[in-house]
Amino acid sequence: MMRDFNTIMEEFLREAVREDAVRVYRSLLDKKNVSEFDLAEELNLNINAVRNILYSLHEHNLVSSIRKKDKEKGWYIYYWTFNMKYAKEVLLKRKREYLEKINKQISDENTKTFYKCPDNHVKVSVEEAMDYGFRCKDCEKVLIEEKEKFAPGEKAVAQVREDIKIVEDYEITEIQEVAKEGEKKPIKKAKKKKAERKTKKRSAPKQKSKKRKIARKAKKKKAERKTSSHVSTNEDNSPKKSILGRIRKKVRRLSF
Secondary structure, eight states, X not given: OXXXXXXXXXXXXXXXXXXXXXXXXXXXXXXXXEXXXXXXXXXXXXXXXXXXXXXXXXXXXXXXXXXXEOTTTOSEEEEEEEOHHHHXXXXXXXXXXXXXXXXXXXXXXXXXXXXXXXXXXXXXXXXXXXXXXXXXXXXXXXXXXXXXXXXXXXXXXXXXXXXXXXXXXXXXXXXXXXXXXHHHHHHHHHHHHHHHHHHHHHHHHHHHHHHHHHHHHHHHHHHHHHHHHHHHHHHHHHHHHHHHHHHHHHHHHHHO
């Protein structure tokens, strides 16, 4: 039977997250920003059970959420999206690591000889078989050299390689791409607002210092104008005073 991408993904979710994560995955597939209450209704689960599954997926970065306030009720509701792009990357990484592990096991068996019990009690290396006199330690039967020992390994390798090819060829749909882009918008807005607040905080002290400098300059100019006007008044009055003094002196002389 030919395997497909969703079958492989569901196997991964069962192993890496939890069994019931598959149900949430199917509900979120090819959708974006799904309300947790809609999920609970669709899956016939209470809201806390759905949240626990979503939190488990979120711990592995397989889902993301945005928060919106309900205008009528006044509380916040979370809307969830499955991160298909990231899930595909993680799945590929795990499959490649598993393939490498199997290849190593096969390589070890190619360079070693193993002996096993006819009743499958034990499977040991030639060194261990020699220690037990080539007899099973459980039933004392003579150990036999294992034949066709590489067939299961080769089959497993072929299966993993097929899975890797299926995952690599899977194309992220337009809806899944749009969902991923949609998640970034609130983050960008928040970052922009934060940057604006920082800029305002930095510019506020500068504006205050500029205002202070302008005020000091204005006071200085005003003081300079007062001083100059006072000096000019004194200069204007000095000739008048000297004329009056001469007249007074003449009057005094005449009186004598």
